[in-house]
Amino acid sequence: MTDAxxxxxxxxxxxxxxxxxxxxxxxxxxxxxxxxxxxxxxILRQGFSGTGFYVIxxxxxxxRVDGEDRATLSRGDFFGEVSILLGEPPIADVVALxxxxxxxLAGPEVERFLLAHPRVxxxxxxxxxxxxxxxNRWRS
Amino acid sequence: xAELAERPFPPGDYxxxxxxxxxGGLQVSYCLGRVGVPHAVVSADPxxxxxxxxxxxxxxxxxxxxxxxxxxxxxxxxxxYDWNSLLAEEPEHRxxxxxxxxxxxxxxxxxxxxxxxxxxxxxxxxxxRYGCRWTATRREGDxxxxxxxxxxxxxxxxxxxxxxxxxWKPATLGLDQVPHYAETRSxxxxxxxxxxxxxxxxxxxxxAEGLLPWASQIVLASPRPAKLSVVTRSLVGIRARYLQPYxxxxxxxxxxxxxxxxxRIERTAGGYxxxxxxxMTSRELLFQAEAVIAATGFGTPLGDLAALGVQTFNQxxxxxxxxxxxxxxxxxxxxxxxxxQAMSGLKKHGVPSNSGAVQGARYNARVLALHIAQVHFGIAxxxxxxxxxxxxxxxxxxxTRGPExxxxxxxxxxxxSFGPAAGIRDEGIWPLAHxxxxxxxxxxxxxxxxxxxxxxxxxxxxxxxxxVEEHAMATNELLDFETAEHRAELAGxxxxxxxxxx
Numbered sequence: 001m002t003d004a005x006x007x008x009x010x011x012x013x014x015x016x017x018x019x020x021x022x023x024x025x026x027x028x029x030x031x032x033x034x035x036x037x038x039x040x041x042x043i044l045r046q047g048f049s050g051t052g053f054y055v056i057x058x059x060x061x062x063x064r065v066d067g068e069d070r071a072t073l074s075r076g077d078f079f080g081e082v083s084i085l086l087g088e089p090p091i092a093d094v095v096a097l098x099x100x101x102x103x104x105l106a107g108p109e110v111e112r113f114l115l116a117h118p119r120v121x122x123x124x125x126x127x128x129x130x131x132x133x134x135x136n137r138w139r140s
Numbered sequence: 141x142a143e144l145a146e147r148p149f150p151p152g153d154y155x156x157x158x159x160x161x162x163x164g165g166l167q168v169s170y171c172l173g174r175v176g177v178p179h180a181v182v183s184a185d186p187x188x189x190x191x192x193x194x195x196x197x198x199x200x201x202x203x204x205x206x207x208x209x210x211x212x213x214x215x216x217x218x219x220x221y222d223w224n225s226l227l228a229e230e231p232e233h234r235x236x237x238x239x240x241x242x243x244x245x246x247x248x249x250x251x252x253x254x255x256x257x258x259x260x261x262x263x264x265x266x267x268x269r270y271g272c273r274w275t276a277t278r279r280e281g282d283x284x285x286x287x288x289x290x291x292x293x294x295x296x297x298x299x300x301x302x303x304x305x306x307x308w309k310p311a312t313l314g315l316d317q318v319p320h321y322a323e324t325r326s327x328x329x330x331x332x333x334x335x336x337x338x339x340x341x342x343x344x345x346x347x348a349e350g351l352l353p354w355a356s357q358i359v360l361a362s363p364r365p366a367k368l369s370v371v372t373r374s375l376v377g378i379r380a381r382y383l384q385p386y387x388x389x390x391x392x393x394x395x396x397x398x399x400x401x402x403x404r405i406e407r408t409a410g411g412y413x414x415x416x417x418x419x420m421t422s423r424e425l426l427f428q429a430e431a432v433i434a435a436t437g438f439g440t441p442l443g444d445l446a447a448l449g450v451q452t453f454n455q456x457x458x459x460x461x462x463x464x465x466x467x468x469x470x471x472x473x474x475x476x477x478x479x480x481q482a483m484s485g486l487k488k489h490g491v492p493s494n495s496g497a498v499q500g501a502r503y504n505a506r507v508l509a510l511h512i513a514q515v516h517f518g519i520a521x522x523x524x525x526x527x528x529x530x531x532x533x534x535x536x537x538x539x540t541r542g543p544e545x546x547x548x549x550x551x552x553x554x555x556x557s558f559g560p561a562a563g564i565r566d567e568g569i570w571p572l573a574h575x576x577x578x579x580x581x582x583x584x585x586x587x588x589x590x591x592x593x594x595x596x597x598x599x600x601x602x603x604x605x606x607x608v609e610e611h612a613m614a615t616n617e618l619l620d621f622e623t624a625e626h627r628a629e630l631a632g633x634x635x636x637x638x639x640x641x642x
Contacts, residue, residue: 005311023363026401027419030364035484036453036460038468042577048610050488050550050592087592089610101453106490108372108592 007034007103010057014076016127019119028120031113032103037061037096044080044094051090053080053110059100064093072097081124084110148267149180151291156512157182157298159286161268162190163257163498164301164477164505167226169266171509174229177517180295181266182288184273188261189254190477191305197324198350201253202342202379203497204246207238219543223499224248226260227506233264247381274302277448284472297516299508300445301477304496308439308457312338314405318412318432321347330354336414336427338402339435340366345382347435348395352384359427360385360435361398363419373594374491400425405432440479448473458482463574464511465504474512480504485551485573491590493551503544503552507569523565526556528640531564532627535586539598539613539621544569545588553585553601558638576601576608582638591615598626600633 007029011017017025032055037043043061044051055078063071063079070092073079083090084107105113114121158169161183169181185193196202201224207213209221213235219227224237236259240252248256261268269290276287277298286293307320319325321343327350334357337344345366348358360366366386367377378386388395400416407413411430418425439457446452451460451469459475460468461483467473475482481495494500513519526534538545538554545554555567559581567583575585582604589599589612597615601608611633614625631642 021422023401023417023419023422027363027399030362034454036451038460038462045486045576045610048486048576049612050486050490050589052487052490099451104487106376106487108489 007032011103014055014057016055016076016078016120016123018123020117024117028117031109032105035102035104037100037102039096039098039100041096041100042093043096043100043102044083044090044092046091046093047089049089050107051080051083052107053084053105054078054094054102057101057103060097061100062093062095062097064095065091078124078127080107081110083107147269147271149182149269149272151288151293153283153294154178154180155296155517156180157284157286157293157295158301158476159183159274159298160190160301160303160477161185161188161261161270162192162301162303162477163226164303164479164501165190165268165299166257166261166266167502167505168299168301168476168509169268170226170228170260170264171506172512173266175509175513176519177509177513179299180293181268182272182274182286182290182293183268183270184289186270187258188266188268189257190303192250192253192257194250195305195322196250196346197321198327198346199250200245201247201250202346202381203499205237205241205248206246207241207243213238216543217541219499220541220546223497223547224253224256226257226498227502228260228264230264233260236260236263274443276444279448297472297474297512299474299476299512300442300479301475301505302441302479304438304440304457304478304481306439306441308455309434309436312402312404314407315402315434315436317407318405318434321433321435324433327351327354330431332356333430334411334428335359336361336412336429336432337435338362338432339437340364340378340397341435341437342379342382343437344435345378345385347433348385349382352388352395355431357394357396357429358385359396359398359429360389361400361402361414361416361427363399363401365399366397372490374590375494375497376490376492398425445470445473453482463571463577465508474508476505476508477501480508483571483573485571486576488550489590489592491550493549494547495551499547500551503548503569507552507571510568521568523557523562523567525562526564526566528564531556531634531640532630532642533622534566535584535600535630536598536622536626539586539588539626540619545586549596550587550589550599553587555583555585557581557583558640560638564638564640572601575603576610579606584634584637597621600630602633602637604637 061073062069156179158181203223206221211218214231237256273289283294307322335355337360340362369377389397403415412432414427416425449470450467553572585601598613600611
């Protein structure tokens, strides 16, 4: 059992939302929806359109391409934004490895959300930059 | 009345016990009965109808029924134009809602809806033990024990259709001392008063709309900006019927929509003082009002199910469910009615199912009854053969007018299997999430979906060699998917499936 205050506290503890004041965190808590997934359940499906943006609050998920696990995501990690930003279906499955608790934002709302919260957008950009740097390291 | 006086289903052992006598409980009981699953139904209420025995507060529904539609009321395809009737196999019991409406609105009045549900229960002989309140649940061996005010029921399976009509408030300081939406007094009691409504969803806007002729000022406040269904191009957001307060707000007509977190509510000599903080500027905002109403939503009366092991989410309001609406943590505990919205499905482009309303939940209940019959009672579903030259016509007809697909877009789908021995079979209506994620033979599923821009079109999911691929099909201005273009497109997508060719 949680309440809205708990969701606000959770958001405050995630890097993505670290720059937001409490009233903004409360607005975000009322904008994002909570979703639960069981172990083995697919959240993003490779090649399926119309996906959403997810932030992991609890649990772990695998990024799986053609049945092969490529990465593990955990608390504070987010996924789904790439296909929304590019308007393309995801190129990987994201599968819950055990019970997974996420916050969800519908794809069509992501642009307005990021424009309304530029500090969140900046944090997301930093995370993407880190992912890009790490990908380049692996290649070199 | 003699049957009622005798009260069916005395405490004892039953294969299945259904709890609830709202639309969800009635529909699942009707469907279990028709498919041959013996069960008992108990309800705390004295009569059928569930939440519609009381709500909506202003006595008119948000879901419509068109008495005059392109199809006869007894036709299955009429269901698309009727959001309020329960489903029946017998033509004479179909489309009952329209028969109770007086023609003054396409939105039935609450008493009309209540009579519609009571008539369904009576005419289809759905028996319920009324006045029997579920009080506790425990497990004994392979049985669940349901404690009630009438005694104990034992069953291998439980189906809870107890609605989402339990008033819910967040833990905001002082909010406990103001009435909830469910406790709103008659509109005339607010004459000349300043009314502060906590919440900017449909229940808040319903109150504002109903109080427009009475209140001297109305403020609606919550952290999140109001969403409008006409903007989201779905049923997400404030429905068109309640938009008058929104228009009044944007033209400065004495209604105020405030995006603010409510910090505390204090009693004053003349009413209330509300302390809030703007979510845009973080500035403190103060409001004086003679009346405050919490339009903060509803929860599910899940009783002690969490203690039984039922995992919940969304602040404990909903159970976590499988695609067939079974608790993921306590097998054998199922949910029907509005609670079935807890299984969100694929939620493409953020558009949820209509499982939170009668027009969606009624189909879930039928799918659930067939699932229970098959999995727990070995009752095989009908799987009528489909002639190879009928495949395209059948799928496109369903995509154009199948009520399950239109009311439960991206959520329920018509499934055809293409087996080497059994040939092509109509497998009926399935949860789409189950079709795309569960293993199975060569098959396809058709549903109706929204695009990101809000257009509606058929979507086809094809499973070949264990892998499911999604294919978005062309749309059509008149939503007619039986065109030559659609036939050609579908033939191409299905070509070779189980050896099938157009």
